[in-house]
Amino acid sequence: MTIHSNEAKEYYLAPNGDFVITNYQQKKTFASFLPGIAGLHGIPLWVFYVNRGQGVASFGVADKDHAIMEFEPANKSYQRVPTQGFRTWIRTGTAQQPSVHEPFRRLRPGTTSRMVISLATLTLEEEAADLGLKTRVQYFILPEENFGALVRKVTITNQKKTPQTVEVLDGMPVIIPYGLSNQALKDMAYTSAAWARAYGVEDKTAFYRTYAGTADEAVVEKVEAGNFFIALTPEAQGIRLLKPLVDPELIFAEDNSLDQPLGFLRRNLAAFDGEQITENRLPCAMAAVQRELGPGEELVLYSAFGFLPKYDHLAAVREKFLKEGYFEEKQKRVEQIHRYYTDYALTVCKDQRFSFYTRQTFLDNFLRGGFPLNLGAPGEEKPYYVFSRKHGDLERDYNQFYLSPTYYSHGNGNFRDVLQNRRSDNFFNSKLKAANIKTFASLFQPDGYNPLVIEGSKYYLSAQSAKEQVLGGLSPEDRAKLETVLSEPFTPGAVATFIMEQKIQLPTALPEYLGLLMTVADSWTEAKFGEGYWVDHWTYLLDLIETYLALYPEERSQLLFADHSYTFYDSYVKVQPRSKKYVLTAAGPRQTGARIVDPEKKKLIDSRKVFPYAVRTQNGHGEIYRNNLFVILFTLVLNKLSSLDPYGIGVEMEAGKPGWDDAMNGLPGLFGSSTPETMELLRLVRFLHETLAQQPQEDAGVKVPTEVFAFYQGLDSLLAAEAPARDGKGPADALKSWAAATSLREEYREKVFPGFAGSEETISFGDLQAFFRKAIAKLENAVAQARNPETGLFNTYYSHEPVDYRPTGEASPDGLRYIEVKAFAQHALPPFLEGQVRAMKVLTTQEEKRALHQKVSRSGLYDEVLGMYRLNADLSGESFTIGRARAFSPGWLENGSIWLHMEYKYLLELLRAGLYEEFYTAAQTALIPYLNPEVYGRSILENSSFLLSSLNPDRQNHGRGYIARLSGASAEFLSIWSLLAFGPRPFRLQGSELVYAPEPALRGDFFTEEAQEVEVQFCPTQSRVVSIPANAFAYRFLGSTLVVYHNPERRDTFGPDRVHIHGFRLQSAEGKTIELEGSVVSSPLAAQIRDGVFPRIDVFFGKTK
Structure with a gap:
């Protein structure tokens, strides 16, 4: 791109949406990454960069153990990237008076530099006026190849009025040979060098690998990849x-610090043809x-750094690179x-800030949750998610991220993250229907918990007829090849990679063939227990259901009752009863050892070839149990x-x-509890009660x-016995109720842990409604008790100290005595924002x-300096035993910082409550695109996990963002965006008729002032220009429709003085238009809008309804 050299600001947003940082090396440090997208038919790399040196700090394939440039945490990357990252030296002058300059290392007087952050590329520029040199470096991930590579383009421009000779030395001072793990590099890098080899130098290529495996094993395998x-x-x-x-001594000679290229300073390396130590x-x-x-x-230097499964492939790669225009076309394609x-x-x-921020946030959202493809023939498409990965980067150095090095690549993710980040997907892909609801609902266990790690879908051709459908039409040779792959459980990405590598000739296009595979194959979600059972994961499923019903309001009954193919997830990790986790430690009573692995159950699950994690009947040995x-x-x-x-x-x-706040990790040991889940439970029970009320x-x-059924009967009786106390007609005995309910749950779990017996009982709708009414009364009473009468805020967390207990006579495996607790003393922790967020969902x-918002804004949850909302109030009066949050400095991480995900949840609830003025007031200082980038310290198009709040003593960094991009805040913003753009229910029922009725909540100044010609890419390879008039707001709806609002008066679409919809223009794919008057579009046109029949819809607003 062209940098606007007359731009005086240190940070600015370019007209094309690029974010520019001038003299980036002198600004607050930050870390970010390239998206890791190489197209559907490409192999992705992970690439992390910082605003020091030449940017890129580490990259590789798959995970940290397959680095090409060593993975280092952010703080070490800031220190090391200037010397161990990419380097460039430029020699000018004469033989008698040479001058060697290293761009981007240190800013010379009169030198300016820029970092340009784009969606797919990273660009660095430096202008050294005294030398007459301009240096530009661009990075991008090579797209749509059967190998993964990072491409680096270096351009040196002579800005003098006279010719000058330049000798350029460029590249990586250290490259990691394939075969060295992250642990080996950290713990024994010196020893590991003994295995390192470089091959192919004589062919003007370099292939780096260890000669053999580095493990201390009896069987030593040769390493082929590199x-x-x-x-x-x-x-x-x-x-x-x-x-x-390839020989670092050739470059640096005796300077092992890699600071100065002494070898280059002493001789010309451009003509070097001597021996190298390899x-x-x-x-x-x-x-x-x-x-x-x-x-x-200009002098242009292209270099590519990547991974290949075999050295023999390198010659073909080299020939591709030698084609004229290859890299230029690849850069255009990745963009x-x-x-x-x-x-x-x-x-x-x-x-423009809002527009470009929406685009960037959408990207970062599907990097966590995945992008849903529609694979298969028209009308028979199946959803398949690509591009997702667990959030891991230089600042999240603790996470073991993974990007599968295959076509249709995706990585692993955590249940809570993926579920939240897919919340709005139906608004961008109308063909998803209820696929995500089914995926996540089928991951809940009979005990109410769920696995942590989501690894994607697995497929299996169980029927011979299915195999014939997908193998028919292939040549005998291709059939034999593919049959070996399809005889075992597979992923579409692995099959696609195999097809391309083996050059198998398919009877249809690859996407359609994969769609056929997915249609005829059985499938399940591959998920693993991971690290534990969190109490909040289930609470996000209802959000997904509500999104679906916002588009398909007429299908509520069908969604909940018609599909009987839902399953329960089968786990080998059991939650212990109280008698096996309440213990007496030196510090007092604690709850520890809450989970155990059952080896026999694990053996049983591992023995299953297909649907291994689906609960069976006959106590785990029968058929898969299915229900709705x-x-x-x-x-x-x-x-x-x-x-x-x-x-x-x-x-x-x-x-x-x-629950959601992982940093309260000590609370489970303190018999802790959490009210956000109580509030979400109330919300769910109300939803189910309302659903039953609509049944005929x-x-x-x-x-x-x-x-x-037995569990339900026991709880129903218990609720009935509690009712008089709630109604003020009898004494309350909460502890007795708790003990009885817990016993019911423990008995139930013991029965269902192996699997269900297989028999069923029927509960009538009437009995269920009565049960839900009692549950609602209990939960509403619980929420009322959670409110602090002094502050008006809702308590979020409690700890419970056993004050009456006795040893049972038994001990845990590590010698701690088990205890029976007869009484607890409850302690409420200081306010947390989460409690107020969830309370907003159930206040009526x-x-x-x-009123709650006003109380929050006058409390310690509001940061008056920043105009933002803190995660929690002062924790200094709490014990360190509550969790790591207490150990963090105030304002940092999960102790009183501006935790963006939760703050955005709060802003979202303001919108959902119809508090539009309050939302817009808060958004001016809380939404990232409206922040001062000099304070925020990074691109205002990119989210951070948290911002340092004014509770922290480090005043100069108040408001600075930390931990880049892959935050749950992206899910919340897309929900905010949808409410602003078309409201909570774009489709609704008027009586029994479906209507399209958008209700945007847009402020008048969001509408354009001038007409615009906007280039939009509706298909993968072509874009077209659409005209957006003045006084308009436009967005893409359901993946296929451009919606344009016309608001000639540029007035708000909410509030007492709002403009109202008075007409529509529907444009078909053939260019025909349908003009309609009124505030809604009725059926059958409403259903056609939902199905994407109309590529463009114009909606007209006016003052009179």
Whole structure:
């Protein structure tokens, strides 16, 4: 891109959406990354960069153990990237008076530099006026190849009015040979160098690997795969390969600090053709070229650093690189790919910050949750998610991220993250329907918990007829090849990679063939237990359901009752009863050892070839148990309702993990409980009660497993016995109720842990409604008790200290005595924002919600200096035993910082409550695109996990963002965006008729002031220009429709003085238009809008309704 050299600001947003930082090396440090997208038919790399040196600090394939440039945490990257990252030296002058300059290392007087952050690329520029040199470095991930590579383009421009000869040395001072793990590099890098080898230098390529495996094992395997480096430069005669310089002593000589290239300073390396040491040392990957440049002339150097499964593949890669225009076309293509996916969230308004921020946030959202493809023939598409990965980067150095090095790549993710980040996907892909609801609902266990790690979908061709469908039409040779892959469980990405590598000739296009595979194959979600059971994971499923019903309001009953193919997840990790986790330690009573692995159950699950994690009948040995969504949700209700704490207020952290706030990790040991889950349980029970009220047959019912039925009966009786106390007609005995409910839950779990017996009982709708009414009364009472009468805020967390207990006579495996607790003393922790967020969801009037907002804004949860909302109030009066949050400095991480995900949840609830003025007031200082980038310290298009709050003593960094991008805040912002753009229910029922009725909540100044020609990429390879008039707001809806609002008066679409919809223009794909008057579009046109029949809809607003 062209940098606007007359731009005086240190940070600024360019007209094309790029974010520019001037003299970036002198600004606050930050870390970020390239998206890791190489297209559907490409192999991604992970690439992390910082605003020091030449940016890129580490990269590799798959995970940290397959680094090409060593992974280092952010703080070490800031220190090391200037010397161990990419380096460039430029020699000018004469032989008698040479001058060697290293761009980007240190800013010389009169030198300016810029960092340009784009969707798919990173660009650095430096202008050294005294030397007459301009240096530009661009990075991008090579797209749509059967190998992964990071491409680096270096351009040196002579800005003098006279010619000058330049010799350029460029590349990596250290490259990691394939075969060295992250642990080996950290603990024994010196010893590991003994295995290092570089091959192919004589062919002007370099292939780096260990000669053999480094493990101390009896069987030693030869390493075939390797990391490669190729450098070339375009010349008048064509593309010229440059000789790789792989011996670091050739470059640095005796300077082992890598500070100065003493070897380069002593001789010309562009013409070097001598011997190099290619083994027994960690190599480098550099190249040199010399050229005379006339005034304004450029020297361009391309280099690629990547991974190949075999050395034999390197020659073919080299030939590709030598094709004229190859890298230029690849750079255009990678930018086009990113524009295609991010244009699903196209937003056109007056405020460019908001538009570009929406695009970037959509990208970062699907990097966590995945992007849903529609694979298969039209009308038979199946959803398949790509591009997702667990959030891991330089600042999240603790996470073991993974990007699968295959076509249709995706990585692993945590249940809570993926579920939240897919919340709005139906608004961008109308063909998803209920796929995500089914995926996540089927991951809940009979005990109400769920696995942590989501690894994606697995497929299996169980029927011979299915195999014939997908193998028919292939040649005998291709059939034999593919049959070996499809005889075992597979992923579409692995199959696609195999097909491309083996050059198998398919009867249809690859996406359609994969769609056929997915249609005829059985599938399940591959998930693993991970690290524990959190108490909040289930609470996000209802959000997904509500999104679905915002588009399909007429399908509520069908969604919950019609589909009987839902399953329960089968786990080998059991939650212990109280008798096996309440212990006496030296510090007093604690809850520890809450989970155990059952080896026999694990053996049983591992023995299953297909659907290994689906609960079976006959106590785990029978058929897979299947039922509908309602039964899944009802089972969740029973488990959570029986898990209220001894005071009947919060949901117990009885499985060893806390809720959303991971940093309260000590609370489970303190018999902690959490009210956000109580509030979400109330919300879920209300939803189910409302759903049953809409069912036509009161005497109809639902079949549930016998074990679930007995659990329900016990809880129903207990609720009935508690009712008089809640009504003020009898004494309350919360501890007795807690003990009884817990016993019911423990008995139920013991029965269902192996699996269900297989028999079922029916519960009538009438009985279920009565049960839910009692549950609602109990939960509303719990929420009322959670409110602090002094502050008006809701308590979020409680600890419970046993004050009456006795040893049982038994001991835990580590010698701690088990105890039986007869009484607890409850302690409420200081306010947390989460409690207020969840309370907003269950308060029933707008007045209550406004009053709560006012109390929050006058409390310690509000940061007056920043105008933002803190995660929690002062914790200094709490014990360090509550968790690591207490150990953090105030304002840092999860101790009183501005935790963006939770703050955005709060802003979202303001919108949902209809508190529009309050939302817009808060948004001016709380939404990232409106922040001062000099304070924020990074691109205002990119989210951070948290901002340092004014509680912290480090005043100069108040408001600075830390931990880049892959935050749950992206999910919350897309929900905010949807409410602003089209309201909570774009489709609704008027009587029994479906209507399209958008209700945007847009302020008048969001509408454009001038007409715009906007380039939009509706298909993967082509874009087109659409006209957006003045006084308009436009966005892409359901993945296929451009919606344009016309507001000639540029007035708010909310509030007493708002403009109203008075007409629509629907444009078909053939260019025909339908003009309609009124505020809604009725059926059948409403259903056609939902199906994407109309590529463009114009909506007209006016003052009179």
